[in-house]
Amino acid sequence: MSKHHNEGASFLERLVFNNRPAVILLCALISVFLFYQAAQVKPSTSFEKMIPLQHPFIQNMLEHRNDLANLGNSIRISVEAVDGDIFTKEYMETLRQINDEVFYIGGVDRSGLKSLWSPSVRWTEVTEEGFAGGEVIPQTYDGSAESLEELRNNVLKSGQIGRLVANNFKSSIIDVPLVEEYPNPENQGELLKLDYRKFSHEIEEKIRDKYQAKNPNVKVHVIGFAKKVGDLIDGIIQVVMFFGLAFGITLVLLYFFTHCMRSTLAVLLTTTIAVIWQLGLLHTMGFGLDPYSILVPFLVFAIGISHGVQKINGIAMEAGQAEDALSAARRAFRQLFMPGLIALLSDAVGFVTLLLIDIGVIRELAIGASMGVAVIILTNLILLPVTISYLGISKKSVERSRKQASSESPMWRKVSNFAHPVVAPISVTVALLAVVGGLWYGQNLKIGDLDPGAPELHPDSRYNLDNDFIIKNYSTSSDVLVVMVKTKPEGCSIYDTQYAIDQLMWKLENTEGVQSTISLVTVAKQVIKGMNEGNLKWESLSRNQDILNNAISRGTELYNGDCSLAPVLVFLNDHKADTLIRVVNEINEFTAEYDTEDRKFLLAAGNAGIEAATNVVIDQSEETMLMAVYAAVSIMCLLTFRSIAATLCVILPLVLTSILGNALMAYLGIGVKVATLPVIALGVGIGVDYGIYIYSRLESFLRKGLTLQEAYYETLKSTGKAVLFTGICLAIAVATWIFSAIKFQADMGLMLTFMFLWNMVGAIWLLPALARFLIKPAKLRQA
Template identity: 80%
Template sequence: MSKHQQQPASFLERLIFNNRPAVILLCLLISVFLFFQASQVRPQTSFEKMIPLGHPYIQKMLEHRNDLANLGNTVRISVEAVDGDIFSKEYMETLRLINDEAFYIPGVDRSGLKSLWSPSVRWTEVTEEGFAGGEVIPQTYDGSSESLEELRSNILKSGQIGRLVGNNFKSSIVDLPLLESYADPEDQSKQIPLDYQKFSHELEEKVRDKYQAQNPNVKIHIIGFAKKVGDLIDGLIGVALFFAVAIAITFVLLLWFTHCFKSTLAVVVATLIAVVWQLGLLHTLGFGLDPYSMLVPFLVFAIGISHGVQKINGIAMASGEATDSLSAARMAFRQLFIPGLVALLSDAVGFITLLLIDIGVIRELAIGASMGVAVIILTNLILLPVMISYIGISKKAVQISREDAVKEHPFWRFISNCAHPMVAPISVVVAVIALAGGVWYGQNLKIGDLDQGAPELHPDSRYNLDNDFVIRNYSTSSDVLVIMVKTAPEGCSTYQTLSAMDELMWKMENTDGVQSAISMVTVSRQVIKGMNEGNLKWETLSRNQDMLNNSIARADGLYNGDCSVAPVLVFLTDHKAETLTRAVQVAEDFAKENNKEGLEFILAAGNAGIEAATNEVIAASETTMLIAVYAAVSIMCLLTFRSLAATLCVILPLVLTSVLGNALMAYMGIGVKVATLPVIALGVGIGVDYGIYIYSRLETYLRQGLSLQDAYYETLKSTGKAVLFTGVCLAIGVATWIFSTIKFQADMGLMLTFMFLWNMIGAIWLLPALARFLINPEKLRNKA
C-alpha cells in the first residue's frame, strides 16, 4: 500500500466523500443562482474608476471640477470636408445638424458644448470706433456666398483657427464635455451613470454613419476618452470568441493527455462552473466587466484547468492501486488537496496585493481574480473529485497510467539530469547570467504610454487614425495638461497673477513636446492690443488694473465665477511618458519657485494631467506591489513547507521569469501602465502553482529515501508531465489573444504566453538545480 493509502482520512475528506449527493446538490443550487447572476453581467466602466483618485493631481482636479469646465472627460468630433473646404452651404448645414444631434445625446454637458454654431463662439475686432464683435455664425446667415464670406472673415477674427477650425480650413470641431451621470428623463430625481459603450454607439449611429451617408463629401473623426473606452469594450466583446477557442484547444489537448473523454469533460465543466460562479459573484457584489477585468474569466479558466489536470492525473495514477473510482478519488484528494489549496491561496494572496494600487479598475480586477481563485477551491479541488468518484476514469486511461508508472521514460530521464551534480551548477550559472541580462535590459522599461493616440488600440485602428488627423490639422491636440492658478477672490486678474501666468506659458511653450498654451493672458494681450489700434507693440500685459479687468471680460471659460481660479491649458504633441514627464517637471519647478501666499500654481487637470498622475501612481506602486506579491507567496510557501530552502526553490524561478518579462516588455516597446501592470502580478500568482506541485511531490520521494535525481525522475513521471502539459496548453490558448484587434489584449496575450511557458520551464529546469544546492535529502529522510 502507498503512503497515501495508509494515511487516515481527514475530517474534511470524510465530510465531503461521505456526503457526495449533498455536495453535488449544493453545488447545483449555487450554480443555478450564480448562473442567473452571471447572465446579468454587462460591460461597464466609469471615468473615475480609470484614474487614481488618491493622487494629489486628481484630488485637486475634482476639487475644482465645478469651477472650471472641460478639465477631463470630453469628446471631440472633427467634421472634415473631403473636397474643398468648410466654406460651403452643404458643409455648414451638415455641421449644424451634427451639432444639434450631439446636443441631445444623453450624457453630454449641453451647457459646455462648443462648435462654430454655438452662440458662445464669438469674434472680436478693433475698429475706428472701438471693439466690434458678434457670433461667428450670425443670425443673418443663410448659406449664400455673401454669408459664407462673412463667416470666413468672422473665423479669421475669432481666434479659433487651430482650435475649433482646422489650420487648413478643411475641418472643424464639435467639442462635447461629458457628465459622469445625468438625470433620468423619466424620473428627474434619479441619476443614470454614463454608459460608455452605449454613448460610443450613439456617436457612431447618430453622427458618423448617419451624416457620412447623407453627405459623401464629409468625413467624421471622433476622439476622446469615452470614445476610446467604447471602442475597447466593443473590441473586447471578441474576448468571447478567444475564450471559446481557448476552451476548444484545451479540450482537445486535455483529451489527448488523459485518454478519457469522461474525465476531460469533467475538468472542463468544473472549470467553466468556476468561471460562471466568479462572474455571478461579481454581479452579486455590484461589479461589472470593464475593459481591463475582462481577462479575469480567462485567468480563472486557466488556473482551474491547471489544477484540474493535476487532479485527473492524480486520480488516474491512484486508479492503478485503488479498487474503485471512489477510492481513487479519495486517494488523489488526500494527496493533492493541501498542495492545491496552498497554490490557490498563494494565487489569491498575490492577486490581493493589487489592491495596493490606487486605481479602481485594477482594484476591481484584484477582487474579481481573488474571488475566482476562491471558487476554484470549491469546484476543482472538491467538486471535481466528487464528480470523478461517480463517473470514474476509462479503462484505457487507467491502463496507460499503470504502464507509465512502471515503464522507463527516456524523455523524463533526460530532463531529470537537471538535478544531476554536473548539470545543476551549469543551470544555476545560466540562470544568473539570464537574470543579470534581464536586469540590465529591463532598465529600458518605461512607465506609461510609448505611442501616440490610444496605445490600447492598434496604430491602424479607426480611433488612432482619427487622433492622428486631429494632431496633424489642429494646433490644440487632444492631449491637454491643465495647470490651475489659484488666488484670492477677484485676484486672478491682477497684474502680478497674469504676469506669472504669462511667464509660465512662455516656459511651457519652450518645452519639447508642447504644441501651444492658452489662458486668460492670451485673451488679455489680444484685447489690450485691440484697445491700442491693433498695434503689435501693445500685445502685452498692462499694469493698469482697470485695463486688465476690461481685457479679461471676453475670456469666457478661462476663469471661474469669482475669479479665484484660472486655468493654463497646455496642449501636448502626445501623451508619451517622456513628454508628460518633461511637461510636468517644468510646471512643478515653476510652481515651487513662484507659489506664495495668495498665488498658487496647482497641478493638474486635463487628460494629460490624469495620465501623468496615473504614471506616478504606477511608478510608485510597481516595486511595492512586486515586493508584496513575492512576500505573500513566500510566506505561504514557508508556512506549507516550513523550509526556507524549499521556499527559495519555488520562488527564485518566478523571480527570473519576472525579470525576463520586464526585459521582454522593454524589447517589445510595451510600457508599464494600467493594462500591463496587473499581468506582472498575475504572472507570479499563476506561476507559483507549478513550483508548489513539483516540490511537494519531490519532497515526498526524497522522504522515501530516493536520491535527488531519482526522486526528480519520479516527480516528472507523475506531476511533471501535468505541469508540462498545463504550461504548453495554457500558452497555446492565450497565444490566440495575439491576434486580437485590441492592442493591449494582444500585449497581454504575449506576456501571459511568455509567463506561462517560462514559469513552467523554470519549475522543471531551475527548481531541481536549486534543490541540488539548497535541499538536504538526509535531513528530509530523518523527518519522514
C-alpha cells in the first residue's frame, strides 16, 4: 500500500484494505459452510413456541395437562352430508372409514379420539326400571333401515346434538386430540416431534381429498390449532416467491440508481450472501423457519440493500476525486463505516428488545433479525467496499455523480427549505398536530384479535370458511376457555365444590359473549333429574353425598382420576379481546369470593384461555418494549453524536411515526398481537438509519461553517438520493407481503411499508426543522 493510502486511516481500515485477498477468502470459506447450513433450513413450529410459557394461565394449563383430556392441542373434523342427513348407510360407512384413517395418523392421541363410532360415546335414558344406556352405534349396527332408526334414537338420547352432531343432523364431528411427541412406528424407542405441516398435509390428502373424491355427497371441514399452523407454514412457500419478486424489483431500481451494472450486482451479491449467512446461522443454532421468522430474510435483504446503496453512493462521489477504485473505496469506507455501524447496531438493539416478550416465536424472530444485522456489518460494510475496490464503478456512473455534485439541484434546493427559518416552525406545528391527532385516534387501538375465526388467515381462506360452518351448525363454538377447579382428592364431588361450580356457570352464562358452559355439575343435574322420573323440578344439586357420587359417576370425562380437578368449559361467541377481558374479569371477581384453602378456581386452558394469556403478556410488554427500544436507540445516538439535541433530531421523527402507526392500526382494525407487536420494534430499529445518515452528513457541513439551510442542501445533494432510494427499497421489499395468503403477514407488510416510508419522510422533512430549533452551528464549529 502506498503511504498516502494509510494517512488518517483507522486500524480497521488498514486491517481490511491491506489484506483484501484474505478478507475475500475468509468470506468465501464462511459462505461455503453457511450455504450448506442454509440449504437444510426447514419450516417448523410447535405449540409451545406460540404461547407465553411463563404466564400463570399457561403454567396452570401445563401443570394439569394430563388431567385435561381433549382440552389441549386438538383438531375437529366435521364430515358433512351434502344432500340429506347423516342417517344413511353410505354416510355412516364414510364416517367410519375416516375415523379409522385418522386413528393411524402420526401425532394423534388415539385414546382420546372421539366420534359417533367411538365406544365411549354413549346414550342414556330414564325408564320405568331405572337408567338404560349403551353405545350410540351398537354392536348390532349393520346399516339397515332398522339400525339407522335405532341410531337416530340413540343420538337423540346421547346429549351429543350440537356437540358431536350438528343441530340440523347434516354433519357430525370427529374430535382428534394431538400429542407433541409420539413413538416412531419404525422404531418404537424413538420419539418423533409433531410436524404440523406434514400433519396438515396428511389430513388434506388422506381425509379431505380422498373421501370427498370417493363420495361426492360428503364434504369435510377441518379446524384446530394444528391445521391452522399447517396452513400458515404452507403460506411460507408463497413468501419465497415474494422474495424473488422483491429481488427483481430491487435489481431494476438499483441499476436505475447507480447506472452501473458492476456495482448493482456487487450490492445484490453481498446482500444475498448476508441473507444466506443469516439462514445458515439460524440452522446452526438449532432454529427453523416458522410463519413469523420467515419474514426476517426480507428484513435482512432490505437493510442490506439500504446500507449497500449508501456505500455505493459514497464510493461514486469519492471516485470523481480519487486516483483509482481502491482510493475511492477507502475514502468512502472511512467516511461511512461509523455511521453505518451505529445505524446497524441501533437496528440490532431494537430487535433485541423483542426478547422482553415471553413468546417463543417473537424471541426467535429477535434472535434471527439480530444475527442478520450482525452479518450485514461484515458483508455490506466490509466485503462490499473491498469488492468494489477490485471491480470499480463505471465511468458513466462516476461522471454522473461528479456532475450532480457540482451542479445545482432544483429539487433538493426546494426540499432544503424545510430548514428555512419560516418553514421550520410550520413543520414543527404540523408535526405536533399530527401527534395530538394520532394519540387521540390511537386510543381506539385494541389488544388481541379483532376478527372471528383465525385472524392469521384471510376471512375467505378455507380454514375460516370451515370454522364458520362449524360455528353455524353446532352449539359448542371453537372458542373454549377452561376454568380448572382444583380440590383435594375426592374433593370435586362434595356439595360445596359443586355448588360453587354451579354459581360460576350461572354467572358466566349471564355474561355477554358466553355461549354456554359445561361441567360435571351439568351431568350431575341431568342424572338427578333422570333418577326422579325426568321431572324438571329435580334438575338441581342434591345435598346427599351418595346421590352426588352416583350422579357424577356418569360424567367421568369431566373430572380426573382422583376427583381433584374438574374443568369448567366455557364456550364463547368469539375470541375477540373485549370478550376475553370481560369473561376473565368475571372469573377473577368470582374466585375472589369463592376460593378457599381446599378449593381453587384456576385460569385457564383451552384456545381462548391461551389467547387471553397471550393478550395479557402483549399488553404488559407493549409499553415496556417500546420504552426499551427508544431508550436503546437514543443511547446509541447519544454515544455517536455526543449531543442531546442531535439525538432528539433523530429520535423525534421516529416517535411521530410510532404514534401515527398506532392510529393507522386502529383505523384498519388491526389489533396489537403476536404478529403486529414486532412491527413496533422493527419500524423504530430500522427507521433510525435515515436520521443517522442524514444528521452525520449535516453535522459535517455545519462544522465547515455553512448555514443550516445551506448545509442541509449539501447534505441532500450528497446523501438525499440514497436515503430516498433506501426508503423506497425497504418499502418495496416488505410491500410484497401485502399480497400474502397469510393475513398477519399482509398486516405486517402494510404496517412496515407505512413505517419505512414515513420514517424516511420524517427524516427528510422534520429533522431539519427540529435542527433549526435545537442545533447551534456556532458551537459545532467551535467544537
